[in-house]
Amino acid sequence: MIHDSIIRPNLVIGDKTLHDVTTEICRPIENKPSMEWKIGFTLSAIFLGILGLTLTVTMMVGIGTWGLNKTVQWGWDITNFVFWVGIGHAGTLISAILLLFRQKWRMSINRSAEAMTIFAVMCAAIFPLFHQGRLWVGMYWVLPLPNAFGSLWVNFHSPLLWDVFAITTYFSVSLVFWYLGLIPDIATVRDRATTAGRKFWYNFWSMGWTGSVRTWNRYEVVALVLAGISTPLVLSVHTVVSMDFATSVVPGWHTTIFPPYFVAGAIFSGFGMVLTLLVIARKTMNYQDFITIGHLEAMCKVVMLTGSMVGLAYITEFFVAAYSGYEYEQYAFVNRATGPYWWAYWSMMTCNLIAPQVFWFKWARTTPWFIFMLSVVVNVGMWFERFVIIVTSLHREYLPSGWVMYSPTIVEIGIFLGTFGLFFTCFFLFAKFLPVINMFEVKSILKNRE
Amino acid sequence: MIDSKLYIDNNKTVTYGIFENPDKFLDTVGKVHAKGVHIIDCYTPYPLHGIDKAMGLKRSLLPIGAFIFGCCGFLTAFSLQYYMMTYDWPMVIGNKPTIGMSWVPVLFEMSILFTAFGLAFIFFFRSKLLHGKMPSERFDFRQTDDRMVVAIATDDRSIDKTELSSMLFNGGAVIVKERTNHDYDDFTDVEINRPVQYN
Numbered sequence: 001m002i003h004d005s006i007i008r009p010n011l012v013i014g015d016k017t018l019h020d021v022t023t024e025i026c027r028p029i030e031n032k033p034s035m036e037w038k039i040g041f042t043l044s045a046i047f048l049g050i051l052g053l054t055l056t057v058t059m060m061v062g063i064g065t066w067g068l069n070k071t072v073q074w075g076w077d078i079t080n081f082v083f084w085v086g087i088g089h090a091g092t093l094i095s096a097i098l099l100l101f102r103q104k105w106r107m108s109i110n111r112s113a114e115a116m117t118i119f120a121v122m123c124a125a126i127f128p129l130f131h132q133g134r135l136w137v138g139m140y141w142v143l144p145l146p147n148a149f150g151s152l153w154v155n156f157h158s159p160l161l162w163d164v165f166a167i168t169t170y171f172s173v174s175l176v177f178w179y180l181g182l183i184p185d186i187a188t189v190r191d192r193a194t195t196a197g198r199k200f201w202y203n204f205w206s207m208g209w210t211g212s213v214r215t216w217n218r219y220e221v222v223a224l225v226l227a228g229i230s231t232p233l234v235l236s237v238h239t240v241v242s243m244d245f246a247t248s249v250v251p252g253w254h255t256t257i258f259p260p261y262f263v264a265g266a267i268f269s270g271f272g273m274v275l276t277l278l279v280i281a282r283k284t285m286n287y288q289d290f291i292t293i294g295h296l297e298a299m300c301k302v303v304m305l306t307g308s309m310v311g312l313a314y315i316t317e318f319f320v321a322a323y324s325g326y327e328y329e330q331y332a333f334v335n336r337a338t339g340p341y342w343w344a345y346w347s348m349m350t351c352n353l354i355a356p357q358v359f360w361f362k363w364a365r366t367t368p369w370f371i372f373m374l375s376v377v378v379n380v381g382m383w384f385e386r387f388v389i390i391v392t393s394l395h396r397e398y399l400p401s402g403w404v405m406y407s408p409t410i411v412e413i414g415i416f417l418g419t420f421g422l423f424f425t426c427f428f429l430f431a432k433f434l435p436v437i438n439m440f441e442v443k444s445i446l447k448n449r450e
Numbered sequence: 451m452i453d454s455k456l457y458i459d460n461n462k463t464v465t466y467g468i469f470e471n472p473d474k475f476l477d478t479v480g481k482v483h484a485k486g487v488h489i490i491d492c493y494t495p496y497p498l499h500g501i502d503k504a505m506g507l508k509r510s511l512l513p514i515g516a517f518i519f520g521c522c523g524f525l526t527a528f529s530l531q532y533y534m535m536t537y538d539w540p541m542v543i544g545n546k547p548t549i550g551m552s553w554v555p556v557l558f559e560m561s562i563l564f565t566a567f568g569l570a571f572i573f574f575f576r577s578k579l580l581h582g583k584m585p586s587e588r589f590d591f592r593q594t595d596d597r598m599v600v601a602i603a604t605d606d607r608s609i610d611k612t613e614l615s616s617m618l619f620n621g622g623a624v625i626v627k628e629r630t631n632h633d634y635d636d637f638t639d640v641e642i643n644r645p646v647q648y649n
Contacts, residue, residue, distance in 0.1 A: 018495060018596035144534060153534035157543050162555035169559040173566040180570060187585070188495070188594040207574065208583030211594050213492040215577040217502050221510040222573045226566060229520075233562050240555055440496040443596075 011105055011445050014289035018443050022188055025437050028285060029189055030198075033432055036284045041432075044424035051418020054411050055130060063133045065411040072394045072406035077127045079386040080416050083269070084124035084423075085167065085241055086262075086382060089234060090270025091117025092174050095181070096230035099223070105298050107441035108290040112281065112430075113274050114178040119426040120273070121171045123419040128163075130415075159243040166240040170233060177226050180219070183209050185435045238266040245389065252332035252393030255320065261313035265385060268306035268352070271299050272378030277427065279372040281436065290437050297365040303378060304359035310385070311353030332393055340405060341392045344384050351381020464490065465611060465642075466589050466601045467618035468625040472498055475598040478621030480504035482602060485617075487609060493589065493599040512572060519568025520561045527560035528553070589629075597624075604628070616645045 016024075028034075033041075058065055068075050091114040098106040132138030140147050142164045144154045154161050187209035190202035209215070242262035245253040275296065282291040321333040336345045355377045358364040365371070396403045408416075430436070469475035476498065483489055483506055492501060502509075535541065536548045546552060574580065589599045600618070604611055615626045626642045 019592075022495075022595045144530060153539060153541075155541070155543055156531045156535050156556060157546050157550075157552040159555075162559075165556050165559040169563045173562060176566050176570050180573075183579070184496075184594065190585075191588070191591045191594045203584065204582045206585070207579035207581055208585045209579065209594070210585045210587045211493045211495055212577075212587065213494060213498070213501050213505060214507065215579070216494065216497040217507050218510040218512055218573055218577055220497055221512050222569055225513050225516050225569055229562050229565050232558075236555070236558060443496040444499075 011292070011294070012108065012290055012442055013292055016289065016446060018446065021439055021442050021446070022192070024286075025290070025435050025439050025442075026189055026192060028432060029435065030192070030194075034284070037428060037432065041425065041428040044421050044428055047418055047421025048425045049418075049421070050414050051126075051421050054414035054418055055126070057411055058130055058415070059135070063131070065409060067407055067409045067412055069404055069406065071397070071402045071404045072391060074390050074394065075406050076387075076408045076412045076416060077131045079383065079390050080419065081124050081127035082241060082262075082386040082390075083383050084120045084127075084419065086238065086266035086269040086386075087273045087379075088117040088120035088124065088170075088174075088270065089238060089263075089266035090274045091115070092170070092177070092230050092234040093267055093270065094274075095177060096227040096234060099227040100231060104445050105295055107445055108287075108437050109274065109278060109295060109299075110441070111178075111181065111434075111438040112278065112436050113270075114174060114181070115427065115430045115434075116273060116277065116423075117174050117270075118171065118178060119423045119430075121167065121174070122426070123423050125167065125171070126415070126419060126422075159240060159247050162240045163244055166237045170237045173226075173230060173233060177230060180222065180226070181438060182434060183207055184211065184219075184440045185438065187211065188439055189435065235263055238262045250393050250397060251326075251328040252336070252389065254329075255317060257313055257316055257320065261310065261317075264306050264309040264313065265352075265382060268303060268310055268356075269379065269382035271303045271306065272375045272382065275299055275303065275371055275375035276379060279368050279375070281431065283368070285431065285436065287437060290442060293366050293368075296368065296371055297362075300359045300365040300371060303375075304356045307352055307356035307378070311349075314349065314353065328398060332396075335396055336388060336392045339392065339396065341388065341395070344388050344392065348381055348384040348388050351377045352385060355381065462631055463604045464601050464629045464631070465604045465614055465618075466599055466627055466629065467615075467621075467623035468590050468593075468627075469598040469600070469621075469623055470596065471622055472598060474622030475600070476500055476504055478618060478623070479600050481621065482600065482614075482617065487614065488603045488606070490601045490603050491587070492601070493587070493593040495592075495594050495596060495598070498598070512569060512576065515572045516565050516569040519572075520565035522568070523561040523564025524557055526564065527557045530560075531556060589627075590625075612645075615642045619644050 012021075014020075028037075066075065066077065068077075091110070094106045094113045095110040098110075129135060129138065132141065139145060140149070140152075141154065142161070183206055186202050187206035190199065190206045193199040193202055239259040239262065242258035246255060246258040248254060278291055278299075279296065282288050318333050321329045324330070336342075355374060358374065363370075364374070391406050395406055467478070469478070472494075475492075475494075479489065479492060479501060483504060489505055492505060494501065531553050532549070540548055542548070587601075589601065590597050593599050602614065604614070611628070618626045626644075628640045628642060629637050630640075631637045
């Protein structure tokens with residue numbers, strides 16, 4: 001009835017029983033926070049404070065506090081938006097696409113990756129919302145609300161509006177998927193609770209879950225259907241983000257390769273961030289038996305594959321520009337590589353195309369400190385990719401009289417650093433109050449049967 | 451539609467066995483079901499594959515509901531765009547047709563949104579899950595941790611309880627108890643002793 005391959009090594013090591021899994025994964029929730037947690041949380045909260053401060057300045061004074069100008073109307077804001085949305089792609093990819101492919105190694109990393117998705121999309125949403133300037137009026141541009149402007153509805157032909165629908169759908173569906181997966185584990189914490197507060201709150205959120213087989217039977221069907229609909233969803237989100245650029249007439253943006261290129265880049269950056277977080281989390285939270293070297297290695301392979309796909313897209317863009325015979329397009333690409341922002345372009349090429357190639361070597365894929373360093377390189381590279389696409393394409397367009405340089409102000413830098421504060425504050429709270437590893441899925445892959 | 455026999459509160463006496471080994475549990479549940487005894491439900495800490503067949507459960511019909519919700523999402527998105535772009539205030543933007551391919555992304559996203567929320571809602575409704583609800587069918591605090599429970603309705607007098615409990619013990623149960631329900635969340639549990647083995 002149950003067939004476990006004898007050739008494959010165990011996904012969870014340490015010969016654990018079901019009870020061991022529960023005890024070890026619930027440990028951070030049931031004990032006082034560690035010193036590492038306190039330091040990390042305080043630092044993140046400080047950066048969250050910076051976010052609050054810089055956003056307040058933006059609201060009080062206006063968008064003039066940012067370094068944008070008439071030529072470069074999208075600068076760090078949209079760069080950071082695409083950067084964070086990209087990071088938000090690994091979670092649903094791991095939980096949905098890898099579920100459909102029956103990749104069982106996803107089971108100990110999907111919970112934290114999905115949490116990352118939700119927090120990253122929250123960070124991403126800040127940028128386009130605040131870029132509207134007057135946020136309270138901006139609602140009318142992004143939502144189809146009845147209004148007093150002569151029934152001036154939103155424009156459904158615009159990719160910017162598609163983006164609003166795509167990202168809100170992605171956020172809410174990911175949240176539903178994440179929460180459904182959490183219910184059985186919250187119930188486990190509830191049944192072990194010793195304090196009144198924990199008993200009340202975990203009981204509230206566990207919705208009376210008892211582990212009934214009839215409910216499990218439905219639950220499995222629900223998870224499969226959600227995975228099925230989330231798979232096209234996750235691919236559609238970055239496709240729509242790429243259309244924000246691809247449907248314009250700006251040289252360097254007006255390219256049909258954008259959708260697959262952006263999706264590959266999003267998966268690449270998402271896995272980069274998952275690796276950054278999990279290499280630290282498995283060490284500090286003592287989860288090496290659950291998130292093994294094998295898990296890190298599998299993720300490194302995904303990083304290498306998608307990094308190469310992104311690299312191929314960079315080269316294809318150059319080829320298409322050269323072959324098009326369209327001099328504006330050709331100039332846009334020559335300007336990227338040799339113009340005033342050459343350093344950004346070559347940082348991108350080095351970090352995204354060249355650096356991940358070290359993962360061809362097994363040593364590189366199995367050494368945690370090295371994986372951590374390289375995942376940071378990937379994150380930096382993917383940020384530069386968005387900066388290159390947005391700023392170098394805009395700063396020298398058709399009219400040479402409009403050519404300018406762009407540099408961010410302190411407020412823009414503060415908002416960007418602040419979103420890291422928001423992201424990590426949420427992650428630290430998640431690591432303290434919810435099981436970071438999906439207990440019930442890990443239990444289902446233990447090989448301690450008779 | 452919901453079979454009232456399936457819920458614990460409706461059964462006066464329930465015999466339940468607590469197991470620690472998933473394979474033994476699976477075999478025993480299969481044997482009890484094959485004997486024609488009415489199994490109310492089983493409780494496991496994780497989705498135990500094969501138990502649905504052992505208990506004789508059918509595949510859930512929730513995907514049909516999900517499909518209906520998806521269609522509702524599609525129709526909502528279509529009527530929204532039709533009303534705003536074509537009927538209420540027709541606007542020609544970039545010389546594009548008012549009904550066209552540019553509607554596709556919103557149609558797609560709204561269908562997905564409605565499917566996911568609709569499916570979650572009917573799943574909660576069908577499984578009687580609600581925020582803050584007390585878990586009334588908790589036989590053992592470790593049924594969400596490492597133990598598996600099978601709950602069998604023993605209201606019917608034709609059931610030989612001694613035979614049933616020895617069947618559970620022989621199948622690998624660590625504890626067998628009999629629960630008598632008096633009212634909602636009011637019951638008494640009596641532990642049944644392991645039958646003495648004579649060599």
